[in-house]
Amino acid sequence: MLYNLYISIKNGRYNLFGLSAHKLQKVIDAYLNGEKTVTINGTKCIMEDTSSLRIFQHDVEQTPEAASDYYLNNINFRKKEFNYSYLPPRTLLLMGKEVTDQMIQDNEYGIRKQTPQMAQEKYKQNYVNEERLKELRGISNGKFDFSKLVKLCEELNSNYANENYLSVGMIGRTILNHVPPVFNLKTFEEVASNYGGLKDHKSFKKSMHHLNDSLKNIADSYLHLQIRKRETLPNDTQVNFKQDMDLLLAEIIRISE
Numbered sequence: 001m002l003y004n005l006y007i008s009i010k011n012g013r014y015n016l017f018g019l020s021a022h023k024l025q026k027v028i029d030a031y032l033n034g035e036k037t038v039t040i041n042g043t044k045c046i047m048e049d050t051s052s053l054r055i056f057q058h059d060v061e062q063t064p065e066a067a068s069d070y071y072l073n074n075i076n077f078r079k080k081e082f083n084y085s086y087l088p089p090r091t092l093l094l095m096g097k098e099v100t101d102q103m104i105q106d107n108e109y110g111i112r113k114q115t116p117q118m119a120q121e122k123y124k125q126n127y128v129n130e131e132r133l134k135e136l137r138g139i140s141n142g143k144f145d146f147s148k149l150v151k152l153c154e155e156l157n158s159n160y161a162n163e164n165y166l167s168v169g170m171i172g173r174t175i176l177n178h179v180p181p182v183f184n185l186k187t188f189e190e191v192a193s194n195y196g197g198l199k200d201h202k203s204f205k206k207s208m209h210h211l212n213d214s215l216k217n218i219a220d221s222y223l224h225l226q227i228r229k230r231e232t233l234p235n236d237t238q239v240n241f242k243q244d245m246d247l248l249l250a251e252i253i254r255i256s257e
Helices: 021-033 064-072 100-104 116-125 130-137 147-161 165-178 188-194 202-224 242-256
Strands: 003-009 012-019 037-040 043-046 052-057 079-081 084-086
Touching: 003 021, 012 021, 012 064, 012 079, 012 084, 021 037, 021 052, 021 100, 052 100, 116 147, 130 147, 130 242, 147 165, 165 202, 165 242, 188 202, 202 242
Parallel strands: none
Antiparallel strands: 003 012, 003 052, 037 043, 079 084
16 A cells, blocks of 8 residues: 655645655654654655644555646645645645544644643643544444544544633533434433433433533523623633533443444
């Protein structure tokens, strides 16, 4: 398998075409290690302050050289950067599917250089545990498409980290509405009350009732209450249902793999 890359740095954007898996790993390691440059095929490539690294398989029959030449010579597919051209992600998608998530997930440039304290602070900002998200992304299930659930969890983390607590409650409520079919049920009320029968999964039921009774009502108040003379905005404590949400996601993973 060969790969085509789109790289955006502080001073511009560029591509690398037709990388083998070994050379792709060199680029990924440079990105994760926060290196300033990486040498590929004898050419020094700038990696410093990379803001975007996107990876695409090369799936077309043409060689990477022939395919890239074709698109670079077509003004409808290329972009101009100073005195050179590059192919944006939308064009690289014409040459093969994007695999960025499988290769680097949500890891940022230089993440391996973070101190343990920095890593711990970042971990605290996550609403959904990163390992749990990784497990969700890895589900291979022909009955359900979990991409929307993964995206909801990613946005939950993003909004929690940025202290957008109204959005955290709303997204959490959306997740509750989204997942009942995984349990062969229609509503989250049924999940909380009926999943596993009357005697089984007691601790799970307790957590699901907490989500259904508390998170649902809190989020509904964000969604439906009209403007008032005085408001009290939510804080991180009010929307903190991390443990219950983790139990829900863990059970979804367990029964879906």
